[in-house]
Amino acid sequence: MAAASRESSNTVLGLIQTPANVAAAMIADGTLTSESLVSAYLERITQREDAVFAFAHFDPEYALTQARARDKAVPLSPLHGIPIAIKDTIDTEDFPTEFNSPIYAGSKPTRDAACVAMVRQAGAVVLGKTRTVEFAAGGQNPATRNPHNPVHGPGGSSNGSAASVADFMTPLALGTQTGGSMIRPASFCGVFAMKPTWGSVSINGVRVNCPGLDSVGWNGRDVGDLALMASLYEIPGASDLPPIDLPNLRIGLCRSPVWQCADSATQNALDEARSRLQSVGVEITSVDLPEEFSAIPKAVATMMRGDARVAFLPEYRMSTDELHTDFKADVENRRHIGPEMLSEAYDTAAACRAKFSDVFQDLDALLTPSAPGEAVLFEEGHGDPVFNVIWSALHAPVINIPGMVGPTGLPVGLSLVGPRYSDARILAISKVLSPALEAT
Amino acid sequence: MAAASRESSNTVLGLIQTPANVAAAMIADGTLTSESLVSAYLERITQREDAVFAFAHFDPEYALTQARARDKAVPLSPLHGIPIAIKDTIDTEDFPTEFNSPIYAGSKPTRDAACVAMVRQAGAVVLGKTRTVEFAAGGQNPATRNPHNPVHGPGGSSNGSAASVADFMTPLALGTQTGGSMIRPASFCGVFAMKPTWGSVSINGVRVNCPGLDSVGWNGRDVGDLALMASLYEIPGASDLPPIDLPNLRIGLCRSPVWQCADSATQNALDEARSRLQSVGVEITSVDLPEEFSAIPKAVATMMRGDARVAFLPEYRMSTDELHTDFKADVENRRHIGPEMLSEAYDTAAACRAKFSDVFQDLDALLTPSAPGEAVLFEEGHGDPVFNVIWSALHAPVINIPGMVGPTGLPVGLSLVGPRYSDARILAISKVLSPALEAT
Missing domain, CATH: 3.90.1300.10 (Amidase signature (AS) domain)
Structure with a gap:
């Protein structure tokens, strides 16, 4: 050159x-x-x-x-x-x-x-x-x-x-x-x-x-x-992030109700995060979500596929041949998602949402997996959202913090999650935590 | 001619x-x-x-x-x-x-x-x-x-x-x-x-x-x-409405938690509806919503104005001079709708929504006012949605049935309301009830 x-x-x-x-x-x-x-x-x-x-x-x-x-x-x-x-x-x-x-x-x-x-x-x-x-x-x-x-x-x-x-x-x-x-x-x-x-x-x-x-x-x-x-986007507080005092920060390590989906890359990432954050003085607690939160992943699947029946009806009508079979299955309701299932799914998510702020009584934020492990193979598709849907259903703000690396050298991220409308606070916390998590 | x-x-x-x-x-x-x-x-x-x-x-x-x-x-x-x-x-x-x-x-x-x-x-x-x-x-x-x-x-x-x-x-x-x-x-x-x-x-x-x-x-x-x-729109059941047996129909007359907003036109319309429906053999019960539903109108106002802060931000940024002062007030959050208020409003609506189906244990549908009275004067604006917002918050299907007439000769409608996803059923019920309500 x-x-x-x-x-x-x-x-x-x-x-x-x-x-x-x-x-x-x-x-x-x-x-x-x-x-x-x-x-x-x-x-x-x-x-x-x-x-x-x-x-x-x-x-x-x-x-x-x-x-x-x-x-x-x-x-x-x-x-x-x-x-x-x-x-x-x-x-x-x-x-x-x-x-x-x-x-x-x-x-x-x-x-x-x-x-x-x-x-x-x-x-x-x-x-x-x-x-x-x-x-x-x-x-x-x-x-x-x-x-x-x-x-x-x-x-x-x-x-x-x-x-x-x-x-x-x-x-x-x-x-x-x-x-x-x-x-x-x-x-x-x-x-x-x-x-x-x-x-x-x-x-x-x-x-x-x-x-x-x-x-x-x-x-x-x-x-x-x-x-x-x-x-x-004028998310309240985002233009002037609140100060965060690292040694007084209390982070809940949350394996989440779908921990069984985590492979060793994600398991190790959460362990590694614990020790790195502890080494910079952050107080780490293990947190289990209330039992009823375990129903959220299934509820989200019902909401997404149930609502897809409505969302893809126009394309189904107008361009059936060009619509992917996944969406045809939704419109034809091949999963048999009935009104009771859909109501129950929405109500389950909403009831947990109302209780989620209680989780933060002694905590500033949760740290939890962003994915089951490293990136899947290209042929395997776009990966499993199982670790994300709970926070989506709770309407919670989430930040993916990169930094960890899996066994094949690919990135493994972790999610920092706060209660609804704590966006500015989780931005501020991510800002102070990410240098520790990104260290190699 | x-x-x-x-x-x-x-x-x-x-x-x-x-x-x-x-x-x-x-x-x-x-x-x-x-x-x-x-x-x-x-x-x-x-x-x-x-x-x-x-x-x-x-x-x-x-x-x-x-x-x-x-x-x-x-x-x-x-x-x-x-x-x-x-x-x-x-x-x-x-x-x-x-x-x-x-x-x-x-x-x-x-x-x-x-x-x-x-x-x-x-x-x-x-x-x-x-x-x-x-x-x-x-x-x-x-x-x-x-x-x-x-x-x-x-x-x-x-x-x-x-x-x-x-x-x-x-x-x-x-x-x-x-x-x-x-x-x-x-x-x-x-x-x-x-x-x-x-x-x-x-x-x-x-x-x-x-x-x-x-x-x-x-x-x-x-x-x-x-x-x-x-x-x-493939609303389930709408293409083949269920049969309705008029004499076995149980309608709940619901004054709603905002009955004090009803003027004599609406009060009379509900009374008149009761006697007309009873005369064709419908079983009428007076129904009060659970006490906590009284919080819904305020919750909806909070949701609508709180969300308007987000919805009108783009127009506020790009075309401030042409944006109506109502929406500027929303974007500038002049009502001081904070995160806690907004969370509480959403949670209040969701909690009532989950309980709403209980109201229908012995009822097929509710009949309730569609408006405080006859149409307002043109200069007075577009009228008060106070009788509608409860059902909107409950995500309930609603049909306005016309037929009643107020003291100045203007129409007064009534709302037939069912639990979520009962759209086909309230269509079917409206079909059998509307001739009685439309009679003069």
Whole structure:
């Protein structure tokens, strides 16, 4: 490699490794241009996209056009000039939104989803759309590979959002979670993800399959970048995180009612987390959830598949041949989910939700698995959301903290969970805990 | 009036008074064309729109083009060739969707909302968009007048949907309900409305302000037409309503925890309903809801205004000057709705929801007020949803049954309410009860 080229590569590497909140400050004070930053990410995408397949739609020229326009404008927000990728189940006015479904091939909405409109208005550069499990709900997997090892998948359904951030193709990406679609892929790919309290971000313009669970979330490579997004969406307290006193922090280690699904990678990660956090002075307690919480995973499955009967009826009617057999099974209600089952599932989740704050009487947050283990093989699909659905049903805010590594060298994340509306507090706690968990 | 013209008027009157399910059968057997039916409604709209102001968008030529195309095709469903109007908070691919907000003036989505796509695929003729309270959530009222007396309003937020069906401009209209936006205007306008069990119809493409409450609903002029729509959306049992044995029917008369809001029109309507139903052999019991249900109205207000902080943030950011001050108050959280209040409101609603089926142990359905009284004066706004929000929070199916008349000659409706997922049963019960309630 010639010296000039190596120097260019080093610059690119430096830029794409810079957290978004730091890069934004540099753009704001004139020491960095959005064009340079976006160019660095575009170079990375050019190098890596043929191996990772993170993007469903991507337009380098258009990204540069946006960046140059940002550079001519007065910075509008701490997101000004920063590239971001958007999951392809979220409407964008400038790219098609196809849901990884042949039914919507080329379909282009005229309006941004609310979550995208706010990002754009804040001055971010929309890089493109990231690949997703079909409708973020089942069916067809995308081609996206795990950036750490292409033999493995990135997890889903926010496959491309997690993979693109993990592979330094973008500092930030928007995704969605119904059961475990933000947290699990973040764990598999070794990046941060935030699934805020249900209802914290408008879902207008986002594909809705299960309105009682569906949430917008985001990936980043540090907690500061998660907070940047939370602040943009005015999640209470996110723009001014509360101070956390590490030695007085009380974390509940929660194996969760589905611990039997954890393999040795996840078991070891939780053990390792315990000793690392104890070594920095955090008080760790083992926590069991109340007995009735064990019914949540089955309840969530009922809610998701029961609501899918309604969600996929339009596509079933209009494009039966192009609808994946998974969704046909939902519409035809082949699981025989009756009204009583559905009511009971919703009521079970709601009753546990009302009791969940009691768990935190002597605790600041829970630390619990993000996935059963390392990333599954690509052919095996998008992984099991079993460790995520409980917190989704509880409407709890969750942050995936990467840092642990499994036996085959792949990342293993852990979930920091708080009671509803404690988003700012779990961001603040993640910020102080993540350095200890990321240590190798 | 010349004989020919009178004859034409009679034909028009006959056609527009024909229930949709009857007209559809005539279209299917070739005794009526969609073009004739649609022409009759267009003539009515031409005569009356300048007094009623039901439509935000309306295109007679386009309606006729659709109707002629329907007449050339093999009937696809029991909705084939039938005109329908769509509330202007629901996306349509052929009309703008403006939410009665200057921010969205001329904004035209490229995709139909799921509920519209199914109507269109079934062969209905989309007449146009009906006027709505701003974003179906507050702010600006539309110009729509009560068809029975223009000094009065039609109620909201589905103002134009209720008024257009009441005034025979269309046999069917789609609307939405968060708190009371389907049932209250139907009561004010003297038409039927159905708000199905929450989650029964996909909300993709519908403006979402409060995802735990927002529902698609519809207006019609008889129960058969409500069932036609419920059947299209595959609400379980709606295509084959269960038989109802009138003398064995047990109806609970429920004054509800907000009875003090009922004026004499509503008080008399409930009394009159009792005697009419008893006279046809129905067993009537007075029912009080459990004490804790009294907390629901306040909880719903908290949910709606708390969620509006999130829902209107994008418009607040992008178009502050054009956003109504009502929504600015929500985004700025001037009511100081904190996380604890919001959690408690959601939990209160959910806890009552789980208990609501107990109310029906010895009852088939509840009959309860649809509004505090007759339609309010136009200047007074869109009316009070206080009698509707309880059932919305309980996710219960509700049908407004018209028939009663208040002291100033305006309609007063009553709500038939069942437990979650009893939609088909309350349709069937409404079908047998409504003739008695409609008698004068």
